[in-house]
Amino acid sequence: MSAETKQRPPTHSTDTALQREPALTIFQRGAPGRRAFQCPELDVPDVPLQDLLPVHLRRSEPPRLPEVSEPEIVRHYVRLSKRNFDLDSGFYPLGSCTMKHNPRLHERVAALPGHARLHPLQDPERAQGALELMWNLERALSEVSGLPHVCLQPSAGSHGELAGVLLTRAYHEARGETRHKVLTPDTAHGTNPATVTMAGFEVVKIATNPDGGVDLDDLRVKADTDVACLMLTNPNTLGLFDSNIQEIARIVHEVGATLYYDGANLNAVMGLSRPGDMGFDIVHFNLHKSFTQPHGGGGPGSGPIAVSDRIEPFLPVPRIVRNEGSNDDGPRFDLVEDWPGAKSIGRLRGFQGNYGCFVRSYAYIRSLGAPGLKDASETAVLNANYLLARLRQLGVSEHLPLAYGELCLHEFVLSGGPMKRNLKIKTLDLAKRLLDYGYHPPTVYFPLLVEEALMVEPTETETKETLDSFAEALAELLHEAAEDPEIAQNAPYTTPVRRLDEVGAAKHPVIRQSL
Amino acid sequence: MSAETKQRPPTHSTDTALQREPALTIFQRGAPGRRAFQCPELDVPDVPLQDLLPVHLRRSEPPRLPEVSEPEIVRHYVRLSKRNFDLDSGFYPLGSCTMKHNPRLHERVAALPGHARLHPLQDPERAQGALELMWNLERALSEVSGLPHVCLQPSAGSHGELAGVLLTRAYHEARGETRHKVLTPDTAHGTNPATVTMAGFEVVKIATNPDGGVDLDDLRVKADTDVACLMLTNPNTLGLFDSNIQEIARIVHEVGATLYYDGANLNAVMGLSRPGDMGFDIVHFNLHKSFTQPHGGGGPGSGPIAVSDRIEPFLPVPRIVRNEGSNDDGPRFDLVEDWPGAKSIGRLRGFQGNYGCFVRSYAYIRSLGAPGLKDASETAVLNANYLLARLRQLGVSEHLPLAYGELCLHEFVLSGGPMKRNLKIKTLDLAKRLLDYGYHPPTVYFPLLVEEALMVEPTETETKETLDSFAEALAELLHEAAEDPEIAQNAPYTTPVRRLDEVGAAKHPVIRQSL
Amino acid sequence: MLAAIGVSSVQEIFDRQIPREVRLDRPLDLPDGQSEQDVYEHLRALAARNVSAEDELCFLGAGMYDHYVPAIVDMLMERSEFLTPYTPYQPEISQGGLQVMFEYQTAICELTALPVSNASVYEGPSAVASAGYLAKLHNNRSRFVVSAGLHPHTLATLRTYAHGYGIEVVEVPLSGGVTDPEAWAEAIDENTSAAIFAQPNFYGAVEDAAALSAAAKAAGGEQLVTIAQVDPIALGVLAPPGECGVDVAVGEGQSLGNRLDFGGPSFGFFAARESYLRRMPGRIAGETTDVDGRRGFVLTLQTREQHIRREKATSNICTSQALNALAGVVYLSWLGRQGFVELGELLLRRTNYARETLCSLDGVAALHSQPVVREFAVRLDADVAAVRRRCAAAGVNPGADLHALTGRDEDRGGLLVAITERRSRADIDQLVEVLGQAVAAERRGGESGRRVEVGASA
Amino acid sequence: MLAAIGVSSVQEIFDRQIPREVRLDRPLDLPDGQSEQDVYEHLRALAARNVSAEDELCFLGAGMYDHYVPAIVDMLMERSEFLTPYTPYQPEISQGGLQVMFEYQTAICELTALPVSNASVYEGPSAVASAGYLAKLHNNRSRFVVSAGLHPHTLATLRTYAHGYGIEVVEVPLSGGVTDPEAWAEAIDENTSAAIFAQPNFYGAVEDAAALSAAAKAAGGEQLVTIAQVDPIALGVLAPPGECGVDVAVGEGQSLGNRLDFGGPSFGFFAARESYLRRMPGRIAGETTDVDGRRGFVLTLQTREQHIRREKATSNICTSQALNALAGVVYLSWLGRQGFVELGELLLRRTNYARETLCSLDGVAALHSQPVVREFAVRLDADVAAVRRRCAAAGVNPGADLHALTGRDEDRGGLLVAITERRSRADIDQLVEVLGQAVAAERRGGESGRRVEVGASA
């Protein structure tokens, strides 16, 4: 039933140790003069500070940082960590986020001083290992996406999107065109339209057809020569593959626009189907999703992009090049700001991108290899469809029907509409009650076009046992709600804090510790 | 009140998530064929096994080890870890165990491949860093103990004790004497008498005087020429320094016996008083106490010994020697099995001892230095006396008086006798109820001569705030007991499991998972 | 499992959803999978072909610095509970991460003396570009006036972004190592959306932040947004931007407990005056209470964000740098109130010692005489690339080649030298010796680097 | 705080308790304290002066082996909840550690096919000495008969302990690489407390454990205790001691997920037949239930232990190797049921490949022809020390010098070569090449090792 037990979790506030523990910040601990840091000795002349820095440029008061000992810091943050739910502790079927297991080997290799203490401005000839790693990763991502050119620089998915749309702008401008519109389906993730605006374009929404795909008629109407790009996720945020993808590509290309692939859902199709083969011009990857860079509670991430030949001239700088070395002494790698035909959009950030993430995702790709990546996607899709089937068997879909389609790929979206009407609990209530059952809830209220959406992505690294208990927990939760909807309406009961006043928080923002 | 809050913890079983989680072992998880390990490829000829190993020597059935994936292993043990209380999460005043903070720097340096992947049989000339570290540690321990010769080999305190008593045997035998008795005070830790027996001697108990020290008259009576050694802890397990130590040494040496120092309480006197100066011949250290090697839930530890000149010839092998190198190329270190005058007792274990612990404790000594070590002991003693004073102020000592003396050194022992009589709760009940308050209880029922003993050692790395809240928690707990002793008698309520049936466990031992 | 689904094979699931024509009919052209130990050996071999700050005496800085990262930072970052969760969408089970954000925001506000901070952005240069976007949303003006003292990566990134959201970027030159005050006032007018400078600037020089801000407001009016890219470590000794009339202070957080990692991941910090709160990019953690009155934390002011506001969002950022920001606040707690200042003062003194001793060498001159805190620029009377090669052969990386980074003619011969607390006086003296010999050898007209090596190993 | 205590200074607290004469009236003669970064640099410099298995191709074994330790082992050992608690004296808040012990005991029982295991002892050799003490307590006889095939450190440790508890140790020689069956039967009689051998023995040879046990019981009667020191990794392919008539199986656990650490900490395992349960040394975790009926674990059968039984305890052990035993059970779970056997078979094949190819060299001969699993002994027709030096110069540590370890004349020229899964065929081939050239050079009468290096780098 609940994550590890067969009993129902409590239906009252249990006043656990974590609930009783007041949330004191590190600034509320310690005492004046206490410290952890011992400053290295002053081994140079003790010149008076004012001789080095005029007083008017000087800081007058030390910042009120904590005054705490190392044991206090460790205890504070170790205790704090226990107030987090995490992937290593339980099932985390957060749709669209691909919460797959993060192998610890990746942390070990990323921590090797040769990677971790390498300065980003080290001369390329003395950073050959890093550049070769990046080159190999570029080649692997190119092969997975089916697009020839890769840039690893973007810091996350939405940064990759920005790169992609700016590339589209540069592409059109190079052809002497100024286009103003970018199309996004109403299933699109919020970063898509936000990116479009940031890149100076206007968002035009495309409707979704009854099968959950792009409404071709609406697309045909809106796809005119003022359209710079269509941004698509495929499989889309409904977990469905748009089988009209080739026709879509035709329409978009016909008006001279580019086709952008939001790669957040790549985990469904690695080694099985490639955006490049579908007709996409630009792809972004989320290394922190499909390629298991740990998510860190909100980053770091990494959002490399892959592009077709016609987009390549505009890629951000610097780029990695591989020079065939003179016979025996292997290839040499370099970073360049210019190349034949280059019309780069410039930089998106400092240095070469989130190398630490590259190391982890490259280790992942080397561990799995070609068969392993394909197997990962197949298992991810198998797990999603199995869980969906289990929910049907257990009658859950009576209250939470699949929003679109019959099968799904790596994730699926249920509609809580019937549940809301029949059982009087909202998807939010269901999510909060799931916390008591020991699970991280699926993504809720996204995509927007699904009423009371519940978006479930189990990933390939979960076991059948886990999927079964999760399905049973959902079923049990609905029985519970049928008996007494208030249980879910007032949930959670067992978490370190219970439902929080988000409205109040936004009305009178308190965003730092008062000191 | 309780560790982090000002409220009383619950007085009923709260049915927390951890309590609901059934204790499944790793053997009860997974599924046939599942695995984490990918075997490196067979790159040598695939010779039939029976050609290499006759069938009658072969294993017929694979052991029934778990069949689990890496994600399952990680989740299993991460969840399991949450069922432990630990020093990084809370106050751990376990008397006689010196639960001081374990700086994380020590884990970092111990993990350096040059230390962690060094083979114990590496040629000394290619392990100079390790041997120099061990040499430096020997010198530092010699200086702290005030005894000239050190051997790092023993694996823990009791192993050091065994070394010490065997050294005593060898010392007497070398003088053509066979002695049969070893004296231990009734305050001694259990490992002392157990060691005596294992080393082939007979234990003779020495009484404790009203001040908590050795009863000199009893000692004089029992100290005859059949006595090989007196084993003493100073400060002793009552946290008291035996001010007669010089007279004790005189008596013991007069009959030709050796004086052994159980160093478990060294944290009280580092840089302040030295066993060697008190007249001890042999000392053992607990690196996992005074020198902060993390305790690991029951080891690893390390129990080096320091000895006087007359004991030196008998030290275990191998020993580290330092040879002054030819002028510029510094000193050279070596391991030897023989040296001038050597009559070694031989080996106590394989290789050179728990080097990984040496690295940590050496890093600790380098971090603190001479002033830091002294400061550590002074603060440990200050904290213990402050906590004792706070308990007096809060009236706790009315029910839990100090067993002996007025002040204490690094720890103190209270007697729960009055509490048991006045409030009807035993020291055990108090300890169990403390669990609900979020603390690890002090050591209970040791030393044996104190009725309902409660042995408290706060250590130097705890803050005044922590000591204050602990004192308040104890006071509150006694008020609670005064109102209703059953609360403590039935405690704990909030722990992952509640009181366990230890008698049943011993009567029908189940010591492995049935498969 | 297949039976439950009602298919005969996993293939069937795909066949029924993905058209044949767009299916990949061959295996990916990638190496096979490897065992854990083989992958470890491969990644270790790659690492061995990098010369890291562990392998040489490194004076490289120019945006990222080889500070000592205390062991507790690694230990805490590696805890599953911090390493593996997603963004805290369910606050009830994410109080750990949310409180860390709240603490981090507090620390950044203290450092910058500004009242509001978000929970991190990607990194330094893009933080400036995001600050520019904030300015555009705020006053909808058409031009950014930027100091040439900004990091070249910042200038490049800002141009890339600004071209997207349609803002012109005008660069103001330096004079005497700092932003030219006249040119600065000149360039700014009522069409100027933001005036942007770096503190200290790319050449290590401390700018008169208060004067630059005041001049900008005077010329551009109150609606103009003053933006400073600040080095957080320098704030141990420098007047905080909040006290210098700066509206938005952003910067690279790597120095605060994050590894070099060949450039990332680290974090960017973003602090501002109250009035910009609702235009901030990224996550912001806020304090609130739960139904039982317990103190708790949530992601707040989300109406700024893409998942709510979509095309009207103040930024497109979603995944940010939470784990790196955790490292930042743990590091700052480790340094502590006094330690943070002590560190700044140590760097100030060591850096000035290094500049003095280096500039006493023949063929080495200060590129400017402005105050410096932790980094400084010198001009070599020799080919910088050749000199750097000689130093490298002696195990010393003397710093960054200025011209290679800025491409500015006036930077030819320029070397940017950074000092951290890991570089002792002895290390600095070794740099002086090795660099001195390298420059001398080059000026003698470049015979072999052998003498340099001998010198170094002495 | 002083006020509360009622003293004027900390000094006073000491003055009132410790007599002047035994107070230290000077500072300790030790270096001053250092900052974290300085201590790190110092320890790193020391590490850099060790040639570890990361730095050379290492074929050393002889009791400890360079196996790959999976990353999850480090990650779990470093978790505060496992790293920092004391021995689980309060079971209600120590279920994690106690269950780990229970799982560990289960795994050891499976490996050894014996019904009971404790929660770990210090390490291998002292585990044998403790097993000997168990035998003494069990039958109170006067002599141990031990095979010369035991590790020399085991023999030495056993002698040290046995001298203490007063038992004579008689050594039985090997013949043809394994314990001489006649001499073995000869040596054992009704005064023999225990008959002790190693599987595989120190020379890598697989003993006929069943025959040795049967012979021992036949000669010494049922009261005699048969003790085997077994290599746990070899049990992937070898018949487990429990199926060979062994009463007590002990051994060194380092191979199971523990680092080399220059010899420790690791753990010793200790498994036995049911009848010895109440004479086992060390901690034992047992299953039970709590007052509400939940499954739980406790330290059980504590009446064996020193803190209860004091001078009557079955052992003096207190702190043991809990964290290392955790590494052991995590490692075994990672290998898994099939993987454990696959690993054993891989080692068996690679080891035999190595022995064959090495023995095909001129001047290299097998020291015995018995079956070997993961280690084997050869005799060099050259000075072993000199050959090892040459190999070292070529980046290869070819294995241990047998004579240096045993001091036995018949071991002169002996080299003990260990193979782990980290030593690929290519590595073995490199060993063969380097060793071959070293032996050749020495037999030619020792000119410089240069040719060896060339060979190696080819």
Ligand SMILES: Cc1ncc(COP(=O)(O)O)c(C=O)c1O
């Ligand atoms: C479909 C989709 N697109 C884009 C993104 C944005 O990716 P990132 O968070 O890495 O910026 C996400 C992440 O939630 C996503 O799910």
Ligand SMILES: Cc1ncc(COP(=O)(O)O)c(C=O)c1O
């Ligand atoms: C006073 C005393 N002596 C000896 C020991 C035994 O030390 P170890 O556990 O390291 O064997 C202890 C540990 O509890 C102790 O407290």
